[in-house]
Amino acid sequence: MLVFRTAGIEVAPWIPPLVAFVISFFTSMGGVSGAFLLLPFQMSVLGYTDPSVSATNQLFNIVAIPSGVYRYWKEGRMVWPLTWAVVAGTLPGVFIGAIVRVSYLPNPKHFKLFAAAVLLYIGLRMVQDLHKNKAGAHTKADAEKKFREMVRRHRAQGAQAGQGTAEALPKVKVTHFNMRRLGYTFYEEVYDTPFWGIFALAFIVGIVGGIYGIGGGAIIAPFFVTFFGLPVYTVAGAALMGTFVTSVAGVAFYQGIAPFHPNMSVAPDWLLGVLFGFGGMAGMYLGARCQKYVPARAIKWMLAGIILFTAVKYVAAFFGYS
Incomplete structure (x- = not known):
């Protein structure tokens, strides 16, 4: 057993990386680091409920993402203008969120209720998206099937030509990017979205992510798919990169304000965060590699189920039912 002094817990050193690996493998397919599920594990299973758990969660993002x-x-699925728009919006929000977490939500019981509200919203939005627009379901399914067929075809062609799969896959091509609109093409489909809509969403997500300690990817990825109609195959990379940058800022901020709160655990538990990060690093790489072979609908159903289960558990615990 290993003692983590900042977290105030004792756990076998192989458990954090293993748990992070399993979580990240599946969640990274949807453009999510897995931090939103790792935090409930730390609070409910390990008993780590101090405000520093949020910073430790963000440290996991830094190592794993x-x-x-x-x-x-490598596979040409990064939409860089979308990524930087997300970063620009979430950075100021994450600082506000960190202050709110330390000043107004240090109580574990209240923080769990806040966490439950965040998870419920994310999960319900995803379920609503899966059920609405049934008339377009076949079109989306056909597009995903078409994409996977292209992956298999290019993989075969790449093998015959002596190329790797990544080099043979279709790439994202940005068509326009300015202060009003962002547009790009991917697999013969055209996508166009408002810049300020992305920025405003990212700012709000930054605040929530700064409080919760997730960087915001778990919230922003479903919004991109639901409200802006962007494909999960291109959103995932941008959401992860945005989460990485904001997590760096979040950890630095929590570490910086720690001396002003000497009676409270605010700075991250570096050893625990790094162990989680190593497991998440392997899980995310394999998850990103496998994502193109898994239907986007299946990924979203999986994430929604896990999110809602965790949220309901926290609400029940708050009212004394578990």
């Missing part, structure tokens, strides 16, 4: 981003970049 680069492998997933690298894979999406």
Whole structure:
């Protein structure tokens, strides 16, 4: 057993990386680092409920995310203008969120209720998206099927030509990017979205992510798919990269304000965060590699189920039913 002094817990050193690996493998397919599920594990299973758990969660993002981003970049599925718009919006929000967490939500019981509200909203939005627009369901399914068929075809062609799969896959091509609109093409489909809509969403998500300690990817990825109609195959990389940058800022901010709160655990538990990060690094890389072979609908149903289960559990615990 290993003692983590900042977190105030004792746990076998192989458990954090294993748990992070399993979570990140599945969640990274939807453009989510897995931090939104890792935080409930730390609070409910490990008993780590101090405000520093949010910073530790963001430290996990810093270590784990680069492998997933690298894979999406290598396969040409990074929409960089979308990524930087997300970063610009979430950075100021994450600082506000960190202050709110330390000043107004240090109580574990109240924070769990806040966490439940965030998870419920995310989960219900995803379920609503899966059920609405049934008239277009076949079109979306056909598009996803068409994409997977292209992946298989290019993989076969690449093998015959002596190329890797990533080099043979279709790439994202940005058609326009300015202060009003962002547009790009991917697999013969054209996507166009308002810049300020993305920025405003990112700012709000930054605040929530700064409080919760998730960087915001778990919230912003479903919004991109639901409200802006962007494909999960291109959103995932941008959401992960945005989460990485904002997590760096979040950890630095929590560490910086720690001396002003000497009676409270605010700075991250570096050892625990790094162990989680190593497991998440492997899980995200494999998840990003496998995502193109898994239907986007299946990914969203999986995430929605896990999110809602965790949220209901927290609400029940708050009212004394578990």
